Amino acid sequence: MRLFIDYTLSGVSSGMIYAAVALGLVLIWRSTRILNFAQGGMAMITTYIASALLEHSVGYWAAFAVALLAGLALGAATERLLIRPVEGRSPVDAVIVAIGFLIFLEALAGAIWGASPRGFPAPFSQVDYLVGGRAIAFTPFDLFVVLAVLALMGVMLLLFRFTEVGLRMRASAFAPEVARLLGVRVNRMLTLGWALATMAGALAGLFVAPAVFLSPNYMDSILIYGFTAAIVGGLESPLGSLVGGLVIGLAISYVGGYLGSAFEGAGALGLLVVVLMVRPSGLFSRVQARRV
Amino acid sequence: MTVEGLSASYGPVRALDDVSFTVEEGSITAVLGANGAGKTTLLRTITGLVPATGGTAMFRGVDLASRPPEEVVRAGVAHVPEGRGVVQELTVEENLRLGGSFRRDRDGTRAAIGEVYEMFPPLAERRRRSTFTLSGGERQMLAIGRALVARPEVLLLDEPSLGLAPRVTTQIMALLRTLVAERNLTVLLVEQNARGALSIADRAVVLVLGRVALQGPAAQVASDENLRHHYLGY
Numbered sequence: 280m281r282l283f284i285d286y287t288l289s290g291v292s293s294g295m296i297y298a299a300v301a302l303g304l305v306l307i308w309r310s311t312r313i314l315n316f317a318q319g320g321m322a323m324i325t326t327y328i329a330s331a332l333l334e335h336s337v338g339y340w341a342a343f344a345v346a347l348l349a350g351l352a353l354g355a356a357t358e359r360l361l362i363r364p365v366e367g368r369s370p371v372d373a374v375i376v377a378i379g380f381l382i383f384l385e386a387l388a389g390a391i392w393g394a395s396p397r398g399f400p401a402p403f404s405q406v407d408y409l410v411g412g413r414a415i416a417f418t419p420f421d422l423f424v425v426l427a428v429l430a431l432m433g434v435m436l437l438l439f440r441f442t443e444v445g446l447r448m449r450a451s452a453f454a455p456e457v458a459r460l461l462g463v464r465v466n467r468m469l470t471l472g473w474a475l476a477t478m479a480g481a482l483a484g485l486f487v488a489p490a491v492f493l494s495p496n497y498m499d500s501i502l503i504y505g506f507t508a509a510i511v512g513g514l515e516s517p518l519g520s521l522v523g524g525l526v527i528g529l530a531i532s533y534v535g536g537y538l539g540s541a542f543e544g545a546g547a548l549g550l551l552v553v554v555l556m557v558r559p560s561g562l563f564s565r566v567q568a569r570r571v
Numbered sequence: 572m573t574v575e576g577l578s579a580s581y582g583p584v585r586a587l588d589d590v591s592f593t594v595e596e597g598s599i600t601a602v603l604g605a606n607g608a609g610k611t612t613l614l615r616t617i618t619g620l621v622p623a624t625g626g627t628a629m630f631r632g633v634d635l636a637s638r639p640p641e642e643v644v645r646a647g648v649a650h651v652p653e654g655r656g657v658v659q660e661l662t663v664e665e666n667l668r669l670g671g672s673f674r675r676d677r678d679g680t681r682a683a684i685g686e687v688y689e690m691f692p693p694l695a696e697r698r699r700r701s702t703f704t705l706s707g708g709e710r711q712m713l714a715i716g717r718a719l720v721a722r723p724e725v726l727l728l729d730e731p732s733l734g735l736a737p738r739v740t741t742q743i744m745a746l747l748r749t750l751v752a753e754r755n756l757t758v759l760l761v762e763q764n765a766r767g768a769l770s771i772a773d774r775a776v777v778l779v780l781g782r783v784a785l786q787g788p789a790a791q792v793a794s795d796e797n798l799r800h801h802y803l804g805y
Contacts, residue, residue, distance in 0.1 A: 446668060447672055449661065457658060459620070459640040460649075461670055461673070462641055463669070
């Protein structure tokens with residue numbers, strides 16, 4: 280029972296990170312119908328930027344804020360310069376561009392900062408909480424991660440549901456041509472979507488680095504689990520990303536805990552297969568026939 | 572609005588060929604013709620969804636055809652596209668808000684939305700609901716209402732009667748006539764339903780294979796039996 284609680288707790292905290300990655304992927308998918316394979320790479324770059332600032336004696340929170348802002352800027356720039364030319368074309372073009380960009384970013388990081396892993400601090404203690412004298416697999420830092428990702432999701436939800444900008448973004452994703460006729464500057468909304476998505480990725484990157492150390496490839500496996508979480512959640516909504524992330528996080532935690540860490544990947548993939556067989560469009564998607 | 576020599580192609584196919592006509596302020600001009608005659612392409616080229624290969628569509632000194640579509644409604648021209656373009660995933664109210672989202676004047680937009688609800692009570696009843704449950708006629712009301720929230724001077728309508736029952740079509744046509752009278756709106760109405768369109772139009776332009784076959788006062792076109800048989804099928 281105690282193991283179960285521990286696995287659940289660590290599954291929740293890692294699941295939140297996958298949820299943040301999934302959120303970024305879902306935002307980009309919904310607005311531009313592109314699977315952003317470079318999501319992890321972009322998060323890696325923004326985390327390296329934070330790391331560089333920390334080396335120059337900038338405080339953690341300032342570096343944190345800069346990383347998020349860098350995410351916004353990087354996402355916007357990527358959409359305008361790299362993605363805009365391939366938006367209307369075959370999906371394969373966009374995939375090639377994204378993968379190419381990922382390779383470029385990893386090489387760039389290696390060239391600037393070297394390939395050897397470096398440490399990255401966590402803003403809160405990584406010592407297990409004690410409950411009734413016993414240590415549980417949950418730390419103050421984990422609590423911060425959970426709260427921060429929930430806050431991110433909350434902000435996104437508020438943005439989309441209650442603001443004019445959110446309305447324009449949704450319209451741009453659902454019906455870009457009609458939106459244009461109504462005066463929505465669809466291209467700007469797409470850039471904004473990418474900016475927000477990359478910021479979500481940047482947040483995830485900052486949260487992953489303390490445990491696994493910062494290196495050019497450190498986000499690769501996180502991206503894969505994030506993708507799985509996004510698909511399980513339905514590629515449609517922030518809520519789907521959250522649930523997908525938690526489901527994957529828990530699945531990996533249980534499988535890794537009870538069967539051994541070698542089986543983690545198989546666990547995630549197995550879950551993906553089950554979900555795709557039972558509900559192919561993902562847990563939270565609304566499969567709708569489009570009526571004219 | 573003056574359209575001059577407007578042409579457009581889909582690849583090798585000349586969908587519009589040197590189309591010219593003028594729409595008078597405060598009037599209704601019907602664009603008629605068979606399926607595939609280029610009526611929808613005409614509207615899409617005017618509002619920039621389809622690139623023009625030649626010619627212009629001038630309105631208040633601006634060539635609409637050369638601007639991106641999102642600028643056209645800012646110039647005062649609202650296009651209700653074929654199929655209505657009601658955004659399914661949004662509620663009735665969100666669709667209407669979208670119509671005015673490019674304007675800075677929030678109060679004006681809210682007032683305009685209020686007017687639309689007065690004009691179309693069924694929409695007011697369902698304002699927070701998804702558009703899924705709307706009937707065809709209600710969707711058309713929503714599409715027109717949404718265009719009106721932008722307070723346009725010109726309304727381009729692409730086959731509003733498509734898929735609607737005859738009684739509803741008559742209501743929509745009467746509504747257009749009222750809007751023109753009350754707001755000095757200018758309407759360019761593309762229709763397959765020639766009879767209905769001619770009953771409210773001031774002028775008619777008949778397209779055949781992308782070209783203007785004839786244009787003139789609507790009453791004249793409607794009363795000329797030969798013409799009707801030949802071009803309009805009744």
